[in-house]
Amino acid sequence: MKIDLSRVAIIARKEFADHLTDRTFLLVLALFGILTLFALERGLASYTNAMEWYVFLLERAARADHLSTSPFTSSPNLPSVLWIFLGVGEKFLLFGPLLAIAVGFDLISGERSTRSLRMLLSRPVYRDEVITGKAVGGAVVLVLASAVPFILALGAVLVAGLTVTPHDAAIVVLCWGATILYLLAYFGVAVAFSAFSEDGGRALAWAMAIFILFSAIVPVVAESSAVSAAGPIPAWPGDNPTPDEVQQYLEERNDRSATYDDVKNTILALSPNGNYETMIKMLGSLHSGGGDGGAVAEEPGLKDVLGRFWQNIVGLVAFPMIFLAVAYVRFMRIDLR
Numbered sequence: 001m002k003i004d005l006s007r008v009a010i011i012a013r014k015e016f017a018d019h020l021t022d023r024t025f026l027l028v029l030a031l032f033g034i035l036t037l038f039a040l041e042r043g044l045a046s047y048t049n050a051m052e053w054y055v056f057l058l059e060r061a062a063r064a065d066h067l068s069t070s071p072f073t074s075s076p077n078l079p080s081v082l083w084i085f086l087g088v089g090e091k092f093l094l095f096g097p098l099l100a101i102a103v104g105f106d107l108i109s110g111e112r113s114t115r116s117l118r119m120l121l122s123r124p125v126y127r128d129e130v131i132t133g134k135a136v137g138g139a140v141v142l143v144l145a146s147a148v149p150f151i152l153a154l155g156a157v158l159v160a161g162l163t164v165t166p167h168d169a170a171i172v173v174l175c176w177g178a179t180i181l182y183l184l185a186y187f188g189v190a191v192a193f194s195a196f197s198e199d200g201g202r203a204l205a206w207a208m209a210i211f212i213l214f215s216a217i218v219p220v221v222a223e224s225s226a227v228s229a230a231g232p233i234p235a236w237p238g239d240n241p242t243p244d245e246v247q248q249y250l251e252e253r254n255d256r257s258a259t260y261d262d263v264k265n266t267i268l269a270l271s272p273n274g275n276y277e278t279m280i281k282m283l284g285s286l287h288s289g290g291g292d293g294g295a296v297a298e299e300p301g302l303k304d305v306l307g308r309f310w311q312n313i314v315g316l317v318a319f320p321m322i323f324l325a326v327a328y329v330r331f332m333r334i335d336l337r
Contacts, residue, residue: 011133019141028102036149040156043084050079081162085172086284088149092179097186101207103138104190106200131331142183178279181316185272188320195330214271226264230256275312
């Protein structure tokens with residue numbers, strides 16, 4: 001049996017239109033837009049303050065150099081406009097899943113409770129076309145919704161007279177792509193529970209439980225497990241330590257730090273929240289501000305950037321794929337009698 005893409009497109013367009021008129025989705029989107037505006041206001045204020053402090057440090061360094069008493073071993077780093085965009089991305093970490101769940105929790109259960117699903121399947125359309133079209137329509141809605149905050153941020157940056165370099169634009173696009181994968185992860189969760197629940201309320205409750213699990217419980221488990229595995233912090237060797245004792249202390253501290261990071265990152269890699277947060281932090285460290293000595297840092301290529309968090313990308317892609325596959329299998333076996 002071959003899927004008819006034209007029928008899939010028709011169902012996807014209908015699903016897309018339904019979400020754009022759904023009150024729950026519009027309410028969550030409006031609340032998220034308000035939060036985005038607050039984040040932009042704080043981000044622009046923080047960037048302005050950082051730029052003023054940067055100029056102050058440069059002037060102070062210049063006066064000190066003139067007097068040959070410079071207290072600086074290197075020039076301060078230039079603040080990056082990326083901070084504003086990544087601040088918007090950080091808002092998605094906590095509130096983005098609510099938007100994704102609002103799109104997916106009644107994707108199937110809502111149709112079942114209103115008995116419109118039985119009417120839809122009575123027409124010349126196959127079940128796999130229905131579930132594929134509805135999933136595509138919901139995903140397109142999330143792509144559009146996730147773009148709005150970044151577009152608002154771009155408008156705010158341009159109105160403020162700030163410059164966005166091509167490198168900065170590429171990082172923002174990567175941040176948007178990570179955000180889409182993050183939203184699709186919880187969209188897949190919501191669709192899966194929607195397929196197993198007979199009404200939207202149960203699907204919403206289960207999806208929110210998964211959100212709480214990965215946003216609140218998993219980080220605590222990762223932290224406690226990392227501390228337990230790494231052991232206590234090594235104690236300073238005491239007064240007047242020998243060079244060998246200091247070297248041993250530093251090695252033990254580095255080993256503990258490496259163990260702590262490995263255990264914590266391994267557990268967080270199982271969570272879409274952990275993967276998304278890691279990617280946002282890594283992208284934030286790739287700005288093309290000043291390096292040591294005031295030189296502009298070498299901008300890493302796309303291959304180097306993706307190589308830093310390819311594991312996180314795999315995790316974010318695999319998470320929704322698993323849940324959507326479960327939803328697909330369940331939907332194909334639903335008894336609608």
